Amino acid sequence: NDGNDRPSFDDDAQAKKRLVEPKNIERACNNKPITITESAHPPPLDESYWTAKENMVSTEQHVLRMIRFDTTVCHPHRCVLIIMKTLGFGTGRNHGSDGNNADGEKQQHATNNCLLDCDRSENIIVRAWRILNETPLDPQGVALLYPVIVLSCAAISLAAKGMGSESKNEDDDGSIIALPDFWWRALDVTTEDVNMAGEALQIVIR
Numbered sequence: 758n759d760g761n762d763r764p765s766f767d768d769d770a771q772a773k774k775r776l777v778e779p780k781n782i783e784r785a786c787n788n789k790p791i792t793i794t795e796s797a798h799p800p801p802l803d804e805s806y807w808t809a810k811e812n813m814v815s816t817e818q819h820v821l822r823m824i825r826f827d828t829t830v831c832h833p834h835r836c837v838l839i840i841m842k843t844l845g846f847g848t849g850r851n852h853g854s855d856g857n858n859a860d861g862e863k864q865q866h867a868t869n870n871c872l873l874d875c876d877r878s879e880n881i882i883v884r885a886w887r888i889l890n891e892t893p894l895d896p897q898g899v900a901l902l903y904p905v906i907v908l909s910c911a912a913i914s915l916a917a918k919g920m921g922s923e924s925k926n927e928d929d930d931g932s933i934i935a936l937p938d939f940w941w942r943a944l945d946v947t948t949e950d951v952n953m954a955g956e957a958l959q960i961v962i963r
Contacts, residue, residue: 834886873934884915888912902957
């Protein structure tokens, strides 16, 4: 090896030890710092390049093993709609119908049996979505700390209190919309979890 070729990997014993060594995601990501920079030209294929590449692949493998290679993403936005419909809070003006008359009549009948009218349920849904849209931008990773149903319940709860509304929206004045007390318990979600997730979301949207 003249020193310019790609560095050799660890021997089999060391590699197997790394595979079985328990590590959490934070340790895996912080163990080998990786610097990503933009450049108009490709990086030189020197030793530092191959080292950085190995570190990136190693970190990726650690993270994938921690999540058991399950990369399925369940978005809380859809869960908001499911909760609103399941608990009879309403599904807004444009959700749940494809526009034909039959579905439109069914939606109108369902709306008549809902706790909230179309406008108020629409306001809660839009507010909750607006709150949840901020979670991917949070450096603390709030979206990864709580289950989807807890995040959705917290977003709906904050939305009912007027958070997430836009001052320029003529259809939503940001008023409080009353919901039943402790409604999330019907979904087996604890009040403590909703409060903790709600506090975290409030920090994100400030």
